[in-house]
Amino acid sequence: MIHSIISFQDRPTCASHQNGRTLLTSMAKACPAFICRHPGWVLALGLAVSLTSVAQRASGPEASSSESDTPIPLGVLQAPVAVIAPRAASAQNFALTFDDGPHPVHTPALLDWLKQNRIRATFFVLGQNAERYPDLVKRMVQEGHEVGNHSWSHPNLRVMSPKKMLAEVRRAHDLITRITGRAPVLFRPPYGALSASQRRLIEKEFRYQVVLWTVDTQDWKLRNATQVAAVLESGTRGGSIVLAHDIHDRILPALEQMLPAWRLRHLNPMPLSAP
């Protein structure tokens, strides 16, 4: 699992990562981290601690060139609000998260399936896609899903100046707020790449909780839904945060394959934060 998490940057097939192709080398050592203070997510936090220690060891000169660029230390994020819903505290609950959408074809199909199975999820949308498909973002909220910010255009924020980085985040933040009528409270940086100082700045400006993941479905890389389902099968447990993308056709059949097994194991997908 650790390997799958720290290798997430290598995703050349992801359409929304097209600008990231040239960034892959410099980003390859970027270290993911996520914080979740709610006791129900202790497992996820524990996994992330393990992940970060490994990622720190794997960090190259780019990632450790200054203190502000060191990986985000886990356990120090002071969440401004308790965004993890009490209902998600159960050890049997986990979060399905979908990045990079909305997509005009795959997102509606996924929303249909989620609705049909009474599953709520978290969508980390890109501002530029939300601008093109605002009705899909509205639909997400109307159907009980959570919408988080994934930046406007999916850049590597880690190499941007504070001003440009904030502009990227704010543009998406303002649009999501306009479309949904509520300000997002969750942020997932593209590629999971964010320095500690950047994270502090984003938290201060937007009162976000930064969320990464514990299970990477690799749906951007694996060509076949059965392979994606196998990753889900072996990786998902109570407290997991599953990273998937609603811009690919593989995730939905993988979820369809997986759902009976999750039900059998009494694992319940939940939004990361929900009323």
Ligand SMILES: [Zn+2]
């Ligand atoms: Zn992304």
